Amino acid sequence: xKTVRQLSIFAxxxxxxxxxxxxxxADNKINILAFNITSMGDFGVIKFVLDKPEEASxxxxxxxxxxxxxDILAIEMNDRPGGMYEVAKxxxxxxxxxxxxxxxxxxxxxxxxxxxEVTKINEALKALEGKI
Amino acid sequence: MFxxxxxxxxxxxxxxxxQLERLKKTLQYVFSRSPFYKKRFTEKKFRPxxxxxxxxxxxxxFTYIDDLRKNYPYGLLAVDKxxxxxxxxxxxxxxxxxxxxxxxxxxxxxxxxIARCLVMTGVTKKDVLQNMMSYGLFTGGLVxxxxxxxxxxxxxxxxxxxxDRQLMLMQDFGTTSIHxxxxxxxYIADVFEKKGLDPRKELKLKRAYxxxxxxxxxxxxxxxxxxxxxxxxxxxxxxxxxxxxAFECQYKDGMHLWEDHFIMEIIDPVTGRQLPPGQxxxxxxxxxxxxxxxxxxxxxxxxxxxxxxxxRCGRTHRRIARITGRSDDMFIIKGVNIFPQxxxxxxxxxxxVARNYLIQLESYDELIVKVxxxxxxxxxxxxxxxxxxxxxEGKLRAELLVRPKIELHEPGSLPVSEGKAKRVIDxxxx
Ligand SMILES: [Zn+2]
Numbered sequence: 001x002k003t004v005r006q007l008s009i010f011a012x013x014x015x016x017x018x019x020x021x022x023x024x025x026a027d028n029k030i031n032i033l034a035f036n037i038t039s040m041g042d043f044g045v046i047k048f049v050l051d052k053p054e055e056a057s058x059x060x061x062x063x064x065x066x067x068x069x070x071d072i073l074a075i076e077m078n079d080r081p082g083g084m085y086e087v088a089k090x091x092x093x094x095x096x097x098x099x100x101x102x103x104x105x106x107x108x109x110x111x112x113x114x115x116x117e118v119t120k121i122n123e124a125l126k127a128l129e130g131k132i
Numbered sequence: 133m134f135x136x137x138x139x140x141x142x143x144x145x146x147x148x149x150x151q152l153e154r155l156k157k158t159l160q161y162v163f164s165r166s167p168f169y170k171k172r173f174t175e176k177k178f179r180p181x182x183x184x185x186x187x188x189x190x191x192x193x194f195t196y197i198d199d200l201r202k203n204y205p206y207g208l209l210a211v212d213k214x215x216x217x218x219x220x221x222x223x224x225x226x227x228x229x230x231x232x233x234x235x236x237x238x239x240x241x242x243x244x245x246i247a248r249c250l251v252m253t254g255v256t257k258k259d260v261l262q263n264m265m266s267y268g269l270f271t272g273g274l275v276x277x278x279x280x281x282x283x284x285x286x287x288x289x290x291x292x293x294x295x296d297r298q299l300m301l302m303q304d305f306g307t308t309s310i311h312x313x314x315x316x317x318x319y320i321a322d323v324f325e326k327k328g329l330d331p332r333k334e335l336k337l338k339r340a341y342x343x344x345x346x347x348x349x350x351x352x353x354x355x356x357x358x359x360x361x362x363x364x365x366x367x368x369x370x371x372x373x374x375x376x377x378a379f380e381c382q383y384k385d386g387m388h389l390w391e392d393h394f395i396m397e398i399i400d401p402v403t404g405r406q407l408p409p410g411q412x413x414x415x416x417x418x419x420x421x422x423x424x425x426x427x428x429x430x431x432x433x434x435x436x437x438x439x440x441x442x443x444r445c446g447r448t449h450r451r452i453a454r455i456t457g458r459s460d461d462m463f464i465i466k467g468v469n470i471f472p473q474x475x476x477x478x479x480x481x482x483x484x485v486a487r488n489y490l491i492q493l494e495s496y497d498e499l500i501v502k503v504x505x506x507x508x509x510x511x512x513x514x515x516x517x518x519x520x521x522x523x524x525e526g527k528l529r530a531e532l533l534v535r536p537k538i539e540l541h542e543p544g545s546l547p548v549s550e551g552k553a554k555r556v557i558d559x560x561x562x
Contacts, residue, residue, distance in 0.1 A: 008512030010505060012541050038514045040521075043540045045514045064326075064544045066505060068512030099513070 001128050003071040004033075004104075005053035006117065009046045010066035017046065024063065030056050034104040034115055049104060049115060073116040073124060074104065075132060084114065087132060094127040096120050135251035135283070136244070139392055140447045147448055151395055152186050154420035159183055159192070162426050165210040168203045169428065189395060189418065190406055194429045200230040200371065208425050209233055216424050221269040222370035232271075232370050235424040239278060242373040245390050246279020249379035252388075252445070253339060253364050255309055257284030262307040264298060264316060265344065267291045271374025272344050276311050279376060285309070292316065295323055306336040311366075311375070314347035314355065318487045319548055321358035332360035341366045343375050346455050346473055350480030354487065365454060371430055372417050378452050386439040386451030393421050396452065397429070398438055401459050412437040414459055415452065433459045435471075463556065465534050466497045472555050475501060478531050484509040484520045488546040491556045499536040501528060507543040 011017035018037075025032060025048075034049040050056050053069060060067045075087055091098060097119040104113035118124045134140050142150070159180035162169040173179065176193045183191065200208065209216070217236045221229040234242070255261065261280045265272030267289060280287045288301055292313075298320070301307065310317075317340060324331045331337070337359055342352070343366035352363045367387050368375035377394060378387035389396050394417050398407045401414040415432045435458065439451040457471035464470070472491055479485050479501075486504035494500060503524060505517070517540060525538045547554075 006512075008510075010510050010517065010540075010542055012539070012545065040514055040518050043517065043521075045512065045517065047512070061507075064507075064542075066507045066510035066543050068510050070512055099515075 001125055001132065002074040002076075002113075003121065003125070004049050004074045004113075004115065006070055006072045006115070007048045007050065007053055007057055007060070008068045008070070009048070009060065010043070011046050012043050021046065021048075021060065021065075024059055025050065025056060028052075028055065028059060034102060034113075036100065036102040036115075038100065047100070047102075047117075070117075071121050073114075073118060073121070073128070075114045075116060075128075077103075077112045077114050083132075087114070087116065087128065090127050090131060091116075091118060091124055094123055096124045096127065133251050133254060133256075135248040140248060140252075140449065142392070142448055144448055147391055148186060150392055151420060154392075155186070155189065155395060155418065156180065156183060158418070158420055158422075158426050158428070162210055162428065166208055166426070168199065168207040172199075186395070189397065189429070192418075192429050194404065194416070194431055195427050196431050197230070197371075197433070201228050204228045205231040208427065210426055211235060211424050218274075219269075220271045220274075220370050220374065222271075229269075230371060233424045238373075238422055238424045241393070241421055242275050242376060243278035243282045245373065245376035245393060246276055247282045248390065249341075249366065249376055250280060250283050250285070250309075252379070252381045252447075253341075253362070254382070255280070255283055255285055255339075259283075259285040259308045259338075260288065260305055261285045261309040261311065262288040262290050262298070262302060262305075264290050264292060264310055264312040271368070271370045272311070275368075275374035275376060276341075280311075295320060299323070302335050302337070308336055308338045309341070310337065310339075311341045311343075313345045314342050314351050315345060315548070317342065317355045317359075317363075318351070321355065322487070322544075322548075324358075331358060335359070337361050339364060341375075341379075343368060346457065346461075348473060348477040348480055349454065350477060351487075354480065367434075367452065367455065369432060369434075371427055371432075372419060373422075377417070381443060381445040381447060383444055385443070386453050388443065388445075388447050388449045388451050391449045394419060396438065396450075398436070401431075401433075401435075409438050409440045412453075412456065415455075435459060461556070463493060463558065464496075465493070465499045465532075468532065468534050470499075470532055470534070474531055475528060475536075476555070478527050479503060479524070482520070482524060482527065484516075485524070486543055488544075488548055489555065490546050493556070493558045493560050495560060499532075499534060500539060501536045502539045502541055502546060504541045504543055504546050 031051040036047045038045050100117040106112045215235050216233040218234040220232045267273030339362045356363050364380040367378040378389035380387050397416040398413040407413045415434045417430045418428050419426045434455045436452045436455050486506045488504045490502040492500040521538050529535045
């Protein structure tokens with residue numbers, strides 16, 4: 001079971017904010033591997049998985065953004081049906097809540113990764129060990 | 133510690149006797165010397181001889197802010213212009229400023245009151261006081277400066293703004309005390325945070341005197357913990373000398389108002405009637421020692437109350453509570469009277485809220501409160517942010533009895549001013 005680092009950034013204006021953030025990434029040659037926006041109407045949280053998460057976090061914090069970094073699950077998507085169900089079932093049985101899930105766009109020939117943000121990452125890893 | 137223990141601990145009986153003596157003298161003095169008061173007394177059919185006790189003060193006509201404006205510049209002057217040595221002005225939002233004149237002795241007395249204030253909070257000649265208030269026409273700069281010099285402290289007349297230089301002065305000269313507005317103190321704390329420096333380690337600061345702007349107890353605590361210092365509340369207004377009218381002692385529980393120099397009353401701002409001690413209302417001040425420009429029963433528009441209980445420090449001069457608002461600042465939403473400070477008090481008590489906020493009034497029933505989230509406490513969770521928003525809304529609603537619309541903003545996105553922070557934007561066209 002793999003994990004990846006995810007950056008969450010608070011945004012009061014989503015459109016302008018994405019432009020600002022992605023410019024920082026472009027200027028510093030940081031690649032965006034996946035991203036996701038959760039909107040709550042007048043504010044939202046933008047999440048990124050990047051190839052250089054630590055560097056990106058440092059740069060954004062320096063610019064005054066509210067940034068939070070956490071590890072999330074990166075689960076290889078198998079071709080067989082029911083893969084996501086299996087993950088959700090195991091996590092549920094171990095009372096780990098899924099807060100958010102999105103997909104990491106694969107490079108050619110690699111398998112797609114399902115990114116799952118959970119409440120208790122260590123419990124999740126333990127529960128899924130050897131099963132997925 | 134005491135600067136003038138004899139007067140600061142004078143028994144109430146003797147203090148009131150002194151007040152009456154000085155009041156009678158002042159009434160006679162302005163009646164014969166101030167063109168404004170001669171006219172006002174005559175119009176109101178008031179004679180100085182009508183005041184035989186301190187209760188008689190209630191018969192003296194009020195002086196309003198407008199009286200100072202309308203009689204600008206010399207109308208309230210009680211001495212020949214050649215006797216005055218300094219002019220300060222206090223600007224209003226509209227029209228002419230208020231001109232305040234000082235004779236040489238007035239300046240000496242003002243400095244003496246500041247000296248009492250500084251010494252009672254531990255300042256000695258070994259201290260370094262950085263005066264971070266405007267040195268212009270505003271009294272906050274010079275009046276404090278003269279008082280601190282009188283105590284013998286080293287005074288750094290830094291003025292306001294140029295934050296990098298302020299920090300350099302504080303570090304290079306080991307500043308122990310600062311005189312500052314709360315919004316500027318918060319701004320400096322932010323600057324330290326942005327630089328990744330801890331002011332508690334970088335500075336030798338022991339205390340701050342905060343005045344010129346209303347602020348809440350929570351703001352005081354925030355500044356105290358950010359700098360690791362004691363913050364003392366200071367009350368003053370240009371019309372009454374500037375800073376030094378009332379000041380906190382080491383117990384930080386209300387400000388001792390120097391009753392040998394001023395008589396205070398608390399009145400109902402609508403009826404003008406005196407309120408019983410302890411009740412909240414508008415502070416009215418009468419100068420007892422001013423020579424250049426005495427002012428009687430001045431309507432300060434500041435809302436406070438008198439703390440009648442004796443203070444543990446032994447001073448007999450009664451205290452006033454923190455100013456809870458200006459009768460001007462109050463706004464009405466859905467028929468409810470609201471002071472901006474009520475909102476600040478609630479916001480500063482909520483974890484996850486940063487120091488900047490803005491109150492926006494859009495219509496008779498729409499109150500928008502814009503709040504910056506705190507960078508440190510952002511954990512990436514949308515749910516927590518939604519919870520914070522709900523908590524702010526709930527707590528404000530409980531305090532104000534009006535449901536505000538809450539907007540969460542990014543850290544550092546709301547305007548900060550280095551001087552007086554403007555927190556209320558009124559877009560209503562009523
Ligand atoms: Zn005291």
